[in-house]
Amino acid sequence: MAQRRELMKGSIDSLLLCLIGQRPMYGYQIITELEGRSQGYFRFKEGTLYPALHRLERMGLIESAWQTLSRGRHRKYYHITEKGLRSLVEKRSEWQQFLAAMSLIIQPTTDEMG
Amino acid sequence: MAQRRELMKGSIDSLLLCLIGQRPMYGYQIITELEGRSQGYFRFKEGTLYPALHRLERMGLIESAWQTLSRGRHRKYYHITEKGLRSLVEKRSEWQQFLAAMSLIIQPTTDEMG
DNA sequence: CTACCTACCTAGCGGGACTAGGTATTATGC
DNA sequence: GCATAATACCTAGTCCCGCTAGGTAGGTAG
Numbered sequence: 001m002a003q004r005r006e007l008m009k010g011s012i013d014s015l016l017l018c019l020i021g022q023r024p025m026y027g028y029q030i031i032t033e034l035e036g037r038s039q040g041y042f043r044f045k046e047g048t049l050y051p052a053l054h055r056l057e058r059m060g061l062i063e064s065a066w067q068t069l070s071r072g073r074h075r076k077y078y079h080i081t082e083k084g085l086r087s088l089v090e091k092r093s094e095w096q097q098f099l100a101a102m103s104l105i106i107q108p109t110t111d112e113m114g
Numbered sequence: 115m116a117q118r119r120e121l122m123k124g125s126i127d128s129l130l131l132c133l134i135g136q137r138p139m140y141g142y143q144i145i146t147e148l149e150g151r152s153q154g155y156f157r158f159k160e161g162t163l164y165p166a167l168h169r170l171e172r173m174g175l176i177e178s179a180w181q182t183l184s185r186g187r188h189r190k191y192y193h194i195t196e197k198g199l200r201s202l203v204e205k206r207s208e209w210q211q212f213l214a215a216m217s218l219i220i221q222p223t224t225d226e227m228g
Numbered sequence: 229c230t231a232c233c234t235a236c237c238t239a240g241c242g243g244g245a246c247t248a249g250g251t252a253t254t255a256t257g258c
Numbered sequence: 259g260c261a262t263a264a265t266a267c268c269t270a271g272t273c274c275c276g277c278t279a280g281g282t283a284g285g286t287a288g
Contacts, residue, residue, distance in 0.1 A: 003205065005276060006124025006244075007212045010117050012276080015219050028235050034219070041215035047277050050237060055275090072284050075235070091117065095220060098121045099213070101155035105129050105148070106209060120275075123244060142266050161246050164268060169244090186253055189266070 012052050013061075014091040015042070017080065020062055021088050026075040027053060053078060061087050126166050127175075128205040129156070131194060134176055135202050138193040141167060167192060175201050 019030055027049055034042040056062045061084035068074045080088070133144055141163055148156040170176045175198035182188045194202070 002243090003124050003127075003208050004212065007208070009123040009244085009275060010120025011216065013117075015216075018219055026235080038215040038218050041211065042219075045277060046236080047238080047279080048275090051275080051277095054237090070285085073235085074284090092220060094117050094121070095216075097155065098118065101152040102125065102129075102209075104152050105132055105156075106206060116274090119245060123275090126245080140266080159246060160267080161248080161269080162244090165244080165246095168268090184254090187266080188253095 008048075011095070012044075012048070013056060014088070014095060016049075016052060016056060017061060017084055017088040017091065020078050021080045021085065024077045024079040026067075026077050028075075056084070059087075060084075122162075125209070126158075126162070127170060128202070128209060130163075130166060130170060131175060131198055131202040131205065134192050135194045135199065138191045140181075140189040140191050142189075170198070173201075174198075 031044045062078045064076050064078050067077050145158045176192045178190050178192050180188055181191050
C-alpha cells in the first residue's frame with residue numbers, strides 16, 4: 001500500500017515549516033525528530049527531505065546557515081523567515097479545512113449499508 | 115495556493131470508494147455530490163475523476179454498468195466490489211493513522227516557543 | 229581498508245491531479 | 259441552420275513531487 005506516500009504530498013511542507021518554526025534545525029535532525037514525534041510513522045528519506053528543504057528555501061520560507069562543529073564537520077541549519085511564518089499559519093488553516101471536508105465524507109457509515 | 119491539489123493525492127481513491135460504497139453512482143453525479151457534501155470544498159475536475167474511476171476499476175475495487183435513459187442518453191454507474199469494500203476499510207484505517215501522526219506535529223504550539 | 233554512522237547533495241523515475249481538448253445528446257435562442 | 263450551454267462521458271500530455279539510487283565527505287571501530 002503506497003497510499004502513505006501519496007498522503008504525504010502537500011503535507012511535507014507544512015510538517016517542515018512546523019518543526020523549523022519551533023527552532024532552527026538541520027536536515028538529518030529533522031528526519032529523526034519527525035520519526036520520534038510521530039511515534040515512528042514519518043520516516044523521511046533523504047531524497048524526500050533535502051529537495052523539499054531546497055524548495056522551501058527557494059520560496060523564501062526558510063533560510064540556511066552553515067555551522068562548523070569540529071574540523072571539517074558541518075551542518076546546515078535552517079530557520080524560518082517572516083514569510084515562512086505567515087505561510088505556516090496559512091498552511092495550518094488549509095490543513096484544517098481539508099480535514100473538515102474529508103471528515104464530512106470519510107465517516108465510518110455505521111448505518112448506511114443496505 | 116495549490117496546496118489543496120497536493121493534499122488530494124492519496125485521498126481521492128478513499129473519497130470515491132466511500133461514496134460508491136454507499137450506493138451506485140455515475141461520474142458526473144459524484145462530482146456534484148462531493149461538492150455538496152463537502153460544502154463546496156471538493157470541486158473535482160473531470161480530468162481528475164474519470165481517470166481515477168478507471169484506475170479503481172482496473173484494480174477491481176469498483177465495477178461499472180451502462181444504463182440507458184432515453185434514446186442515446188446513457189450513464190455509467192459504478193458499484194463497489196467485495197475487494198473494494200475491504201480496501202475501503204484499509205484506507206480508512208490508513209487515513210486515521212496519517213491523521214494521528216499529522217496532529218502530533220501540526221499542533222498550534224501555544225507553549226512551545228523558546 | 230572495510231564498515232557503518234553522520235551529514236549533505238542530485239539525476240532520473242513513477243504516479244497522480246490537472247489542463248485542454250474531444251465526442252454525443254438535449255434544449256434554448258436567434 | 260447555427261451558437262450556446264448543460265449533461266455525460268473520454269484521454270493525451272503536462273506539471274509537480276516523493277522517492278530510488280547513487281554520489282561526496284568526515285568520524286569512528288574493527
